[in-house]
Amino acid sequence: MLTLDDISKSFGARRILDRVSWSMDDAARVGLVGLNGAGKTTLLRMVAEETAPDSGRIARPQKSRVGYLAQDAPEMGGRRLLAETLSVLERMHELERRGRELEDLLAREHSGPSHDAALAEYGEVLHELERRDFYSAEARAKAVLFGLGFKEDDLERDVKEFSGGIRMRIALAKLLLDAPDFLMLDEPTNHLDIEARNWLEDYLGAYQGAIIVVSHDRYFLDRVTDRTLELARGHLTEYPGGYSRYLVQRDERYAIEIAAYANQRAEIEHMEAFVSRFRYQASKARLVQSRKSSLKKSTAWNLPRARKSRPRSSSRSVSAARGAWPNSSTRARSTARSRCTTG
Numbered sequence: 001m002l003t004l005d006d007i008s009k010s011f012g013a014r015r016i017l018d019r020v021s022w023s024m025d026d027a028a029r030v031g032l033v034g035l036n037g038a039g040k041t042t043l044l045r046m047v048a049e050e051t052a053p054d055s056g057r058i059a060r061p062q063k064s065r066v067g068y069l070a071q072d073a074p075e076m077g078g079r080r081l082l083a084e085t086l087s088v089l090e091r092m093h094e095l096e097r098r099g100r101e102l103e104d105l106l107a108r109e110h111s112g113p114s115h116d117a118a119l120a121e122y123g124e125v126l127h128e129l130e131r132r133d134f135y136s137a138e139a140r141a142k143a144v145l146f147g148l149g150f151k152e153d154d155l156e157r158d159v160k161e162f163s164g165g166i167r168m169r170i171a172l173a174k175l176l177l178d179a180p181d182f183l184m185l186d187e188p189t190n191h192l193d194i195e196a197r198n199w200l201e202d203y204l205g206a207y208q209g210a211i212i213v214v215s216h217d218r219y220f221l222d223r224v225t226d227r228t229l230e231l232a233r234g235h236l237t238e239y240p241g242g243y244s245r246y247l248v249q250r251d252e253r254y255a256i257e258i259a260a261y262a263n264q265r266a267e268i269e270h271m272e273a274f275v276s277r278f279r280y281q282a283s284k285a286r287l288v289q290s291r292k293s294s295l296k297k298s299t300a301w302n303l304p305r306a307r308k309s310r311p312r313s314s315s316r317s318v319s320a321a322r323g324a325w326p327n328s329s330t331r332a333r334s335t336a337r338s339r340c341t342t343g
Ligand SMILES: Nc1ncnc2c1ncn2[C@@H]1O[C@H](COP(=O)(O)OP(=O)(O)OP(=O)(O)O)[C@@H](O)[C@H]1O
Pocket: 011, 014, 016, 034, 035, 036, 037, 038, 039, 040, 041, 042, 043, 071
């Protein structure tokens, strides 16, 4: 379980997250959506501990690992592709070296306290290496690289020869090989062709950990995610289902908001008409006064605005729904099944 507890984050006067609480379980598949600049990247970076919230807490199991694929290509150079990819397992290599040291020690000493301690540590090292599938790392690295479109000939090329887009693929390959418990992907399909996207969809389908993905590829979101987290004006709202289902629910919510707005307008107009018609009649003075005070108390709702939504449609087609981005009102927000509370 990963939990955001009362998180706030601002840049200057701009509030990105406003006392947000939310949680996801260890196998969750979440699509994070919102307008440009809503704060999706900031949220992923906070979960990955690359930036800190201003207040609130992010909690996850003690030994769990978070991995983050940034939206921008990382700098790389000086290593060949396969070595660069495997370098993400550096800690595993260290463990393996430690394992060999312990083997030497155990060959020299056959009893005593240091033997017992070494034996216990050796067991832990082997267990960790096996748990992380270390012995098949090279085969897995190649499978991931080939899945993402690299060829056998590329494996020994220096990574500095590759363009920014290709370096994104390498960063993605490293992350998948590292297999963190919580995988944060920020626009992972931007530099992938269709074959690589299809491969990635299948790969993520069988992924053991939890995933949060930001993507403008709605087909990809539909295939990979089973719930959708909307970030808008500092608040999070969770919807069951992938992106297409989210759009339908969001449109329903929008329709409810429009209807509520129209109802309220009608009510206000009715009261105003009553007041202007009877305001000089002494016999109606009490009723007029009561309408006036109701009018004063009623805070007019804003007309929900329809906005163009992201993600944009991708080159692959999926039952596309129209994009409307309603103003979220707390009243209508209750229509979304939501495990999150805001503000
Ligand atoms: N380090 C920073 N300093 C100041 N402002 C920042 C910083 N990082 C992000 N912002 C601002 O915070 C807002 C949210 O940015 P963020 O990149 O998280 O949005 P986003 O939803 O990922 O956008 P996009 O869809 O374009 O990727 C933007 O207005 C951005 O300019």
